[in-house]
Amino acid sequence: MKKRSLLFLAFIVIIGFIIPKGAFASTGSEGINEKLGLPIVVYGEALTESQKSRVTELLEVNQHEQVDEFTVTGQDLANYIGGNPNSNMYSSVKILHQDNGTGLNIEIVTPDHITEVTKEMYANALLTAGVENADVFVASSVKVSGHSALTGIYKAYEAKGVTLDKERMEVASEELDVATSISEKSGIDQAQVSKLLTEIKKAIAEQNPATKEEVEQIVQDQLQNLNIELSPEDRQRLVDLFEQMRDLNINFDQVKDQLDELAGGIQDLVNDEGFWNSLTSAVKSFFQSLADFIRSIVS
Template structure:
């Protein structure tokens, strides 16, 4: 029984375990729609196409998405991409053409989010899921694609625009900005550490700690980021840490109530649910399972020993 005493199972850690078991992902519950609006019909799909696609590329994407109703097709312009990404990326990186396209299919309340991508080279499905929920999107299937390989940083703009059209509800502009900033910062961390999944997990832990600790000073934000990076055994340069401090401040300004997000965590679908579990959570779970294994082994040894003694008597 000494082994289990070595684990720090304080009330705070048990609370973290329950949260992590349903994956760590973030959103802003204060501006979440409590349910899909009356304008949104479950099962309906809405599509956004990059405004600079050629006619042949448009038709290719629509066919790929199995969309026939042109009335539900919305365009995303390069100007909109610069509007939401211009603060976090250079103009040259964003480019002059809107190519990324997206499809969103409304699901039943509580169904959660599922993400699939095609020809997206930088932004992973986990990153899209995180940022989409940050933007207030829920209960939907998301599909992001392009006719050729693109980074995918602009894909979130289309997802948000399609969701607004589907629900008839405008998403707060600050939310949109932070969600797009999250996409950029997560991809930068992924490039720096060479592990996109770990980057998404890392960002979720940072957001969780910021939401729970409610830091007030730059130093407190920085401490959270450094402590979490130590948890994940990753080294970040000073520029990245400074950018994450700014992102964390913007995130915290929207008054997140982390404890109210469990329904979205639980209802993540596909591979996202398992993929976004943090290594810390899995380590705690493994320790518990290992302890139970040792306990049952000891019980078995006890009865085996008792039985041997009885037979010898």
């Protein structure tokens, strides 16, 4: 009897480690939030029925009693950010609006299928476009770069009556292109690129540059601070990008707290590169010890 009790206890411990914390969460019994509105789901037009079904599972759409659903097309890509209207759209998103001051939180549900854009890159671009106070979940059932998910977010906001400036959306898309291109061409870690963009925005908020030369100096200072070496061409792309933002009078001071929080999170990624390796070792060690313990009580 004692052995059975110990085995049951060991089983409970194992389940606690294996099942995600949200597995027993409410699946919609909380009802509809009339203040914030329904969750929004935007599916890529190119998804087959089976792929769409899979994305629905990944985004946990069925946990909500009701959702507003939309489809994003290549023509939307052209309308919102000047992309190719013949593009195939696969990236899909779920958006949960939050109260003012909550901030912008991004989760890439399928990181293996979003090959170029990180959640920090999404956050930076969305803040540039003027999107705040939401939880955004990105998923794709096939491997894609992840750029088109931005269009789905923009379409969802417009459909819900939130006006976003088209020029800011186009600049945000350009920012995403620059970020992924620099990371790919220069071999710089994506987290470092995201931190660079965030620190430049923070410096712009603090210094309020009045000329292109001042923007160029800010870019150069942050490259030096982060010990990042870029080609003259990539350096110029950054200067041109942030000069566009200055011309549009994008006020990053309004989201400075969010930028501070984003920068801190990115720095944690940069500093803790070996974290998951350490965690994996610790978990393996735990389960090995647990297996030895179980063997000892049943033998």
